[in-house]
Amino acid sequence: MKDNLDYLESRILNQINEIKLKRARAKMLVGRVLSGVSFVALFPIFINIFSQLQTSGFWNYLSLVFTDTSTVAVYWKEFSLSLVDALPIVSVGLVFALLLVLLTSLRFSIQDYKLIKSYEF
């Protein structure tokens, strides 16, 4: 009787571990795919941002800090607003969103990897 109960207990625990392992593997796969896609998507967006910064004159405005420091200090409000006007806000927001996806999915992938390794041992 006691042997039967021990056997039943070990079977149930094994099944629970198998389900946990399956879920961890699925999560790790999703995490890896998401981190790969978000990493690859970052490159064209960075290139787009640099091109937009060039077209908008952002670097020209920024260079005024070095060439006309005292004038920029007096008209700091107009200077700040011109920098904000020239910033490609939508693209910058997209970069941060992708970075968030990349870092979160990497974190979950590593957590699931550790869990899978612990079960496999």
Next chain:
Amino acid sequence: MNFKETVQSKTFKGFIIGVAFILLLVIVFQAGKLVGLRKAEFSGRLGDNYGRIFDDGIRPPMMIGGMMDSLPGAHGAVGEVLKVSSSTLVVAEPNNLEKVIRVSSTTAIRKFRDTITILDIKVGDFISVLGEANGQGEIDAKLVRIMPK
């Protein structure tokens, strides 16, 4: 649970972080609204005064710019000089939008380390302008700098 334990609890910490996050969101939203309003106002004034400014008889466009990122900036200009007069410059930005820059006695006009006058600026020069939009769709320049090409 007494007051001290409540204040030190994780829930309370989470509540503080949530409040700080919402405050940051509101500040950023308000800043975005302010910048967007100034851009839209300038774009509207530029459209209203387009015919008068450029004096070419062409009907003003319905709306200059489009999405937020392509609305003209109202606090400066960067581009090539198309026209020079005694008190105004017409600048073509890289996105092909033309802006009128109004120069006054308080405008600092600089080339390298020298201070120059508006008449020293030539058509084809590449300039950066810092200023403020006026009510006629022009930018009152505070600083004009001729940039090396």
